[in-house]
Amino acid sequence: MEYFGDAIAILSRWDVVAALLIGSIGGVIIGAIPGVGPAVAIAILLPATFALDPIVGLTVLLGIYGSSMYGGSIPAILINTPGTAVNALTTYEGFPMTLRGEGKRALSLAYSASFFGGVFSVVALIFLAPVLASIAPMFGSREIFLAALLGIILVVVAHRGQMLAAAMLAGFGIFLNTIGLEPVKYSKRFTFDQSWLASGVDLIVVVLGLFALSQAFMLLVEDDERVRVTETRGSLFQGFRELARHPRVAAISSSFGVVMGMVPGVGEFTAQFMSYTSAQKLSKNKQAFGHGSSEGLIASEASNNAVPAAAMIPLLALGIPGEALTAMMLSVFYVHNVVPGPRLFQGQMDFVIALYLALLILNVLVIVFLLFSTNWLVKLTKIPNRFLGVAILTLSFVGVYSLRNSATDCLIAAVFGLFGFILKRLNLPIVPIILGMVLGGIMEVKLRTSMNRVREPWDFIDRPIAFIIFSIIVIILVTHFWRLWREWKPVDREVLGRKTSRKFGRRLNARSTRLANGRRKQTRRRRVRDHLASR
Template sequence: MDLLLSSIELIARWDVMAALFIGSIGGVLVGALPGVGAAVAIAIVLPVTFSLEPIVGLTALLGIYGSSMFGGAIPAILVNTPGTPVNALTTYDGFPMTQRGEARRALSLAYSASFFGALFSIAALMLLAPVLASIAPMFGSREIFLAAFLGILMVIITHRGQVLAAGILAFLGIFIQTIGIEGTAYTQRYTFDLPILQSGVNLIVVVLGLFAISQALILFMDKDKQTTFPKVEKVGFFEQMRDLWIYRRIATVGSSFGVICGMIPGVGEFMSQFMSYAYAQRTSKTPELFGKGNPEGIVASEAANNSVPAAAMIPLLALGIPGEELTAMMLAVFYVHNVIPGPQLFSGQMDFVLALYICLLLLNVIVVVFLFFATTTLMRAMAIPNRFLGMMILTFSLIGIYSLRNSLADVATASAFGVFGFILKRLDYPTSPIILGIVLGKLMEDKLRTATARVHSFWEFIDRPIAFILFSLIVIALGVQAWTVWKDWTAKKENENA
């Protein structure tokens, strides 16, 4: 009870509550604006959070992260344009329901499934993170290196059809983090005697360039769309809960997929919602209606993708290993304030951890209540011209970059990464492997350096149970990927010979 009261006291402050409201409602707004998304918003807000207390900064980021997909379902259902990429599957059945005049029910299904998925994953976070943290002391340098390597590998493998590109970009991220003065022997690496490179490449500069500036450039290039929104009545709470109860099995299974995929580095929302959608279609009594306005499809998609954010916090809080680019950005906030995720966080600052849990619960309640009254207002916000939106993103991004170290060199570096990110997005290549390569690459280098000082052979490196299990998973993942490549290659040869 004392721990709970201490946690409540930690968040029962005007600045924490303000951060929670601004982050939650702002996350819904940026999710509802096609072309923005949580990654861009978090990248812009991130420099501001460094000057705030950890609980305040993380609450704001959690609000954006946890609420953006709620907002992303609105344009996906009403105008067949997903607000965030992970709401793409919602368009399959949401927009056909809107065309049938069932926009209100489609939104009700999306809101209720998202709310259920979020609460389900928060419960999983509260149950599983302490368990993983209790096992974490068994993780030495070699285990953490192997876990981080497995995370990089999963990030690469899950980009099906773009494995080579994702691998190159991940290793580019690993290379970028090596630039600067090396911390052990204090030698310069890849600085080319340039003073601006001696301190390395700042993660936040890269994040703002790859996500925010590149997206601003894309919005400058895109034409404004004249969109007609259907009339939607206010969606009631009890109507949402009634629809959720009808499809409770789909919501529960979809949320379970989201939790599992959220815990695995590099997997995330896309894999979870495709697995959930496929399960719903296979077990449905009317599978032929999927893609034509089946309510089960909306529930499966939204429950799965909204259960990922809290689940992705499990390896972050317990091991300090981010699963995707958004949790990697949050990890930067932890480190800036000298709050180190892992077992020591649970043993020494459990009130802080419990406060984060409470904030996650509150933000979902805030979002659902807000959506009861604000759906029509959000529809008006979706009509903001692309170029105006792009100019706002670019302005805030450049201000945030310069405020980090009052450095024009950082602005130039971020601009270069912005152009690079723009090219990648135009070519439909992923940018997240670069960020995870930078974050996990630094972790891998430090732990490998420590581990190799104590072992003298490869077998000694994996002779402990957890190390051997992680190594086995790496071998299995590589084997599955090799088999997939071979299968695709033989199928291609057969088609050519046919």
């Protein structure tokens, strides 16, 4: 109870209350504007949070992260355009309901499912993070290295169909982290005698370039579209009653969000896909999916809103981020010398409880705000793309310059912005670069520390947790490559059959040509003999 009282005292401070309001309301507004998204907003605000207390900065960032998905459902349902990328599946069920004149019912159901998923994940965070933190003291350098390596592998494997590109981009992120002074002997690496590279490539500069500036460039080159919002009818309070009729769908979908949020590199898209698929298989009305199914809408919104708090579980317990946004939040911890892990739960439990309560309060503030301001938020969908692009571009350069008052950082951010713009145009992933930079630094330090105690290769996995993580890595790789081989095996046989048939056909044609030429020669000879004999 002592820690609980201290946590209440932290949350009662005016700056924390302001952070709760700004994070919750600001995130909803950002989510309701198509083309912005939480990654852009967090990247822009990240430099400003370094000057704030950790609880204040994290509350703002987490508020934007979680509440943007609430707001992203508004344009997804009303104009068939997801406000954030993770609201894509919401369009499948929400917009058909709007076309039937049930837009407010769809919005209410989306808000209710999002609230359930958000609270469900916070409860999971409260119970699971301390358990994982109690196991964390058993993690030495080898275990943390293998856990970070597992995160990289999961990031690559999660990008199915783009695995090679994701692996290359993750490797590029690891390479970026090696530029500058190495962490043990402080020797220069890949600086090419350039003084501006001695301090390395800053993670925040890369984040602002890849996420914020690239999105600004995307908005600037796109044409402005005329948005027409369909009129809706119904009550925004009826969704809670309808949600109560589908408790199994809400619970299963939220569970998928929690599990996928804890696994590095997976996140909302996989959680949405798995929850939506399972809801369709378990539904008694499968034909309604894709045509305005309330179960499909619940599955989509409950799963993606359960991910943000769940992604904090490995971050708080082990200090290992699960995806790009939690990797950005990790920098807030480091700036204030707050080290996530077991010591955080032992020495700063009041901070941890305050963070739990802040997440719960954020969900309550968001749902109250949405129930009374949806009609006003709908107008945000009409903001021109190019105006948004100019605003994001300006704020991004201000944020980059404010880090170290360096014009060089602005130039580096612009280069990464163009690189991110090219990746987006080619439909290639950006997240592996960020996770490669974050997890690559952890891997390098822990590997060099652990090698002092390793004499033989098997010594690296001679402890139980190290062996378990190594076994998981092997199982994931073997399973993934086996699946790929099984998928490509029929294609290979078909290709081989075509090659064999072409080769056989060429031989057959050559033989037929030789036979035909021989017959023609025999015919000519016979005609010559007959002609001579007649003379």
